[in-house]
Amino acid sequence: MKNKNITYMTQAAMIAAIYVVITYVGAAFSFGEVQVRISEALTILPVFTPAAVPGLFVGCLIGNILGGAILPDIIFGSLATLIGAFFTWKLRNQNRILAPLPPIIANIIVVPFVLRYGYGVTLPIPFMMLTVGIGEVISCGILGLILAYALDKYKHIVFQNA
Template sequence: MKIFFQTKNLVRTAMVAALYGALTWALSSLSYGPIQFRLTEIMVLLAFIDSAYIPGLVLGCIIANIFSPMGFVDMAFGSFATLIAVFLISKTKNLFLATLYPTIANGIIIAIELYFILKLPFLLSFGEVALGEFIVVTCLGYPIFKAILKNKKLVTLLKFN
């Protein structure tokens, strides 16, 4: 934990959070709505490389969800879903399996949120959220991170220590 509080690691965390939040907002037409294609969700796979990315990714999700039509509720529940997903990603050794956690966590938690707040059908909401997550994180993110993981210098550069 001591190494995390080094200036360069705190700056990296802030940069990840700012990048996630700003890009999500900049691509808001894709990032919010029933079927979301939040391209910044690919970044959650950084937790596969180093668990030290977790705080920046969760904070980035909080920042992004400030602009969500659901506001504070999405800041809380969406960020909680991200926390669960990135924690599980960081504990997984198989990249493909890791890409499925955001689909499941966001699908369930956001569907519960939409069911209770907007009275939307749970299964429909789950399907829509899960579809967007699967397309972005698994279909797009998996090949990108598979290529990143083949480049040992890049992986070393991406690690916090």
């Protein structure tokens, strides 16, 4: 049991660290009304391990802080990632194509309101839902599914004891 807890915490910490690094490296296009946060591709990981749920949340939280986000973005943007990761985990035994939908939907709903009321972006909310949604489809949908396909070959090694 102790080994399983250590594995869980180690996986969560590694996922958080990878999310932070990718967000920080891609900061130029990870924030704003038109954003493609490449690190959101990692939201597919709850399909492989439940440790990804807290890992993604902590990674997003730290990534937002280091990226210079304002407090509402730090809180609500990170909660959107947590909600998306949790529901991806709930869908883990369903059709793999559905796995990216929770983070896409959570971010489409949350991020435009953060942009409007936190950052004062005056674009119409439906337009920002579209632009955020396109970025999420690219990162979670396309890149996330590519990542899932690549990890399927190695899941018995990478996510053992998960």
